Amino acid sequence: MWQIICLCLPAVTHSERQRFFSLFSSALQASGNRPGEMDFGLFFLHSLSPEEALTVLEERLALVTRSQELLRLQPEKESVQDVLQAAIDDHMHTLLSAERAWLQRTIARLRLLSVTGNLLLT
Amino acid sequence: MQQQKSSEGALAVLLRETAQAHFLRTLAMPDALAALRERRDIARRLLAHLGEEPEPHAAVSLLMLDHYRALLEAELAWIDRVVAILMAHMSSSLN
Numbered sequence: 001m002w003q004i005i006c007l008c009l010p011a012v013t014h015s016e017r018q019r020f021f022s023l024f025s026s027a028l029q030a031s032g033n034r035p036g037e038m039d040f041g042l043f044f045l046h047s048l049s050p051e052e053a054l055t056v057l058e059e060r061l062a063l064v065t066r067s068q069e070l071l072r073l074q075p076e077k078e079s080v081q082d083v084l085q086a087a088i089d090d091h092m093h094t095l096l097s098a099e100r101a102w103l104q105r106t107i108a109r110l111r112l113l114s115v116t117g118n119l120l121l122t
Numbered sequence: 123m124q125q126q127k128s129s130e131g132a133l134a135v136l137l138r139e140t141a142q143a144h145f146l147r148t149l150a151m152p153d154a155l156a157a158l159r160e161r162r163d164i165a166r167r168l169l170a171h172l173g174e175e176p177e178p179h180a181a182v183s184l185l186m187l188d189h190y191r192a193l194l195e196a197e198l199a200w201i202d203r204v205v206a207i208l209m210a211h212m213s214s215s216l217n
Contacts, residue, residue, distance in 0.1 A: 042186045042189055045182045045185065045186065046180075053182075063133070066130070067133060067137060070130075070134050071137060083151075083208065084146050084151070087204045087207065087208070088141050088146055089141070090200060090203065091146075091200050091204075092137070092141065094196050094200040095193065095196055095200075097196070098192050098193055098196030101192065102189050106185055106188070106189075113181075
């Protein structure tokens with residue numbers, strides 16, 4: 001999530017953007033993976049067994065849930081001058097919610113895998 | 123207990139610093155609107171590209187693809203909301 005919030009692609013030059021994606025593609029190809037199918041934030045999953053991945057993702061879900069609780073504790077902005085702050089808050093809430101939803105369904109799939117040997121991906 | 127409080131404090135600091143580092147803080151409102159529109163174009167192209175790529179065979183790759191798609195869709199929904207809000211705000215400021 002952090003790289004999506006902080007990495008402002010429109011704010012970097014075209015050559016910097018090209019350089020970034022070139023390095024990213026090289027790193028993926030060196031590991032035997034094709035660019036375009038990867039989320040580099042989860043790249044480590046390739047190195048883990050399903051059981052290990054389940055443990056890591058459950059910890060991640062606990063972290064995301066706690067982050068959402070902490071954000072909810074922050075006082076709401078009332079001033080109309082805080083339009084951008086409200087947009088920033090909305091961004092964090094949105095990405096955390098999306099992350100939580102993905103974690104919950106992925107954890108469910110990995111648990112099914114450990115029981116049945118079948119990863120339900122439909 | 124002490125360690126838990128310490129990690130909670132660290133998480134709160136991380137969340138605060140993430141909000142402080144947000145790219146919208148560096149931009150005036152008209153520039154924020156332009157940046158969001160460009161970001162929306164990039165996200166749409168990335169999503170379209172994901173749709174064109176053949177699905178990987180490895181289960182882990184499928185999970186990661188699902189993650190990437192979920193975050194991009196959430197990002198697009200947020201951008202659409204914020205662009206609408208900023209345009210309404212700028213329009214009301216002019217009246």
